[in-house]
Amino acid sequence: MAAYRRRVVTMGSRYRPEHQRMLNDKRWTQTKAVVWQRAKGLCEECAKTITATGRPLLVAGVDCHHVIPFESAKTQQEAEALCYNPDNVRLLCVRCHIKAHTQAKSHTKEAHQAREAERLARWASRHKKK
Numbered sequence: 533m534a535a536y537r538r539r540v541v542t543m544g545s546r547y548r549p550e551h552q553r554m555l556n557d558k559r560w561t562q563t564k565a566v567v568w569q570r571a572k573g574l575c576e577e578c579a580k581t582i583t584a585t586g587r588p589l590l591v592a593g594v595d596c597h598h599v600i601p602f603e604s605a606k607t608q609q610e611a612e613a614l615c616y617n618p619d620n621v622r623l624l625c626v627r628c629h630i631k632a633h634t635q636a637k638s639h640t641k642e643a644h645q646a647r648e649a650e651r652l653a654r655w656a657s658r659h660k661k662k
């Protein structure tokens with residue numbers, strides 16, 4: 533377990549302080565332990581791939597990835613529900629983790645901020661006196 537924790541890298545660690553605090557919480561440690569046990573320490577994405585031998589691809593999992601990023605939650609309660617729910621977390625190898633983030637471009641903080649800005653602009657334009 534200790535060896536595992538040392539190897540865990542957090543992708544895009546430009547977390548806001550309140551999110552960083554959530555990852556320092558013991559509830560996150562517990563969530564990771566549940567995920568780790570469920571995955572038996574193996575990448576859950578690679579395990580879906582069946583090799584030529586008819587067996588799943590066994591690759592050591594190193595990263596815990598949130599399927600729905602908890603940073604996108606609107607309330608702290610919602611963020612915690614996403615962050616500490618093992619069903620929202622996948623144990624992945626580095627390759628699959630990078631792939632997951634590349635595919636989930638629409639979930640990046642930048643995309644989220646862009647959508648927020650757009651919404652604000654729409655709101656402002658509606659309230660602007662002509």
Ligand SMILES: [Zn+2]
Pocket residue numbers: 575576577578579591624625626627628629
């Ligand atoms: Zn993998």
Ligand SMILES: [Zn+2]
Pocket residue numbers: 543596597598629632633
């Ligand atoms: Zn991730």
